[in-house]
Amino acid sequence: MSLLSVRNLVIDYAETRALDGADLDVAPGEKVGLVGESGSGKSTLGSAVGRLLPRTARRTGGEVLVAGEPVFDLPPAGLRRLRRRQLGFVFQDPIGSLDPTMRVGAQLRLVLGRGADVSMHLERVRLDDPRVARAYPHQLSGGMAQRVAVAMAMATSPELLVADEPTAALDSQVREEVLNVVFSLAADAGTSLLWLSHDLPAVARRCDRIAVMYGGRVVEHGPAREVLGKPAHPYTAALAGSAPAAAAHGARLEPVPGRPPVLTGPSPGCAFAPRCALAVDRCHHERPGPVRVRHQDVLCHRAGEVTA
Numbered sequence: 090m091s092l093l094s095v096r097n098l099v100i101d102y103a104e105t106r107a108l109d110g111a112d113l114d115v116a117p118g119e120k121v122g123l124v125g126e127s128g129s130g131k132s133t134l135g136s137a138v139g140r141l142l143p144r145t146a147r148r149t150g151g152e153v154l155v156a157g158e159p160v161f162d163l164p165p166a167g168l169r170r171l172r173r174r175q176l177g178f179v180f181q182d183p184i185g186s187l188d189p190t191m192r193v194g195a196q197l198r199l200v201l202g203r204g205a206d207v208s209m210h211l212e213r214v215r216l217d218d219p220r221v222a223r224a225y226p227h228q229l230s231g232g233m234a235q236r237v238a239v240a241m242a243m244a245t246s247p248e249l250l251v252a253d254e255p256t257a258a259l260d261s262q263v264r265e266e267v268l269n270v271v272f273s274l275a276a277d278a279g280t281s282l283l284w285l286s287h288d289l290p291a292v293a294r295r296c297d298r299i300a301v302m303y304g305g306r307v308v309e310h311g312p313a314r315e316v317l318g319k320p321a322h323p324y325t326a327a328l329a330g331s332a333p334a335a336a337a338h339g340a341r342l343e344p345v346p347g348r349p350p351v352l353t354g355p356s357p358g359c360a361f362a363p364r365c366a367l368a369v370d371r372c373h374h375e376r377p378g379p380v381r382v383r384h385q386d387v388l389c390h391r392a393g394e395v396t397a
């Protein structure tokens with residue numbers, strides 16, 4: 090059974106449709122990379138997993154199941170229990186995610202409970218200096234603060250950790266260290282990982298599976314190697330083709346000419362059609378349903394005709 094199951098999820102922010110029928114499954118212990126351009130809906134999907142969406146967000150359709158529990162239909166106590174025991178979150182801005190008025194050690198103790206071994210939890214994220222526990226968040230570097238945030242998110246050995254671009258704000262040297270910590274802790278605890286990122290090559294290196302988002306939907310999902318090496322969706326093919334050069338410059342991915350859509354309602358056809366070299370008439374008018382191509386689940390009328 091899936092640990093996480095997102096089914097046809099539709100999320101609106103006032104006029105903007107952020108998710109337009111997103112589907113995603115994560116199995117226990119699996120590491121899934123969720124990639125896509127800015128605005129494709131990654132953060133909205135990641136936050137929806139814990140019902141941590143901003144107040145202005147509205148779920149218009151679909152559901153999210155964590156270990157079979159419908160996240161959007163849980164009573165407040167059930168939701169708190171789910172967040173505390175089964176889910177962990179790490180966000181892009183590490184210092185902002187910590188309480189600025191509280192020493193690091195005290196914050197960890199709040200999560201862990203009294204009598205917990207704070208220094209052991211800090212050592213697990215390779216923060217060995219005893220001064221860290223006594224420091225306030227603003228006294229830490231970005232990389233150290235992110236490791237503290239990881240220690241807090243992983244303190245309860247959650248079943249699923251959602252990491253929303255946890256290294257985007259960090260220097261490239263520190264980036265790998267933080268990722269090493271996240272992946273090794275998750276492996277030790279058997280925690281599933283949903284890692285949101287722009288960096289397709291990095292994701293493909295570390296994850297079992299890749300889900301590619303475009304226009305608020307997961308347009309391709311499959312084993313990392315297959316998705317990167319033999320993409321079945323034209324958008325993935327463009328991403329995979331442009332990824333190495335973009336990553337080398339540390340730039341955000343700009344895989345295809347043109348801009349990603351900003352939807353205000355359901356996309357009438359395939360949201361990628363205006364930028365797609367393979368688009369035919371029906372792509373503009375008919376929403377693609379899921380098809381299976383080799384090992385991938387794909388939303389594309391011309392899936393499988395891609396030669397990358």
Ligand SMILES: Nc1ncnc2c1ncn2[C@@H]1O[C@H](COP(=O)(O)OP(=O)(O)OP(=O)(O)O)[C@@H](O)[C@H]1O
Pocket residue numbers: 102105106107125126127128129130131132133134143145351352
């Ligand atoms: N709080 C909000 N209020 C209104 N619109 C929002 C809000 N958050 C996101 N959106 C819009 O929803 C869509 C999806 O945004 P989201 O942040 O989920 O994408 P993303 O893939 O995480 O992008 P990025 O890579 O830039 O973080 C975008 O059009 C975005 O402008």
Ligand code: NI
Pocket residue numbers: 131132133253
């Ligand atoms: Ni985001």
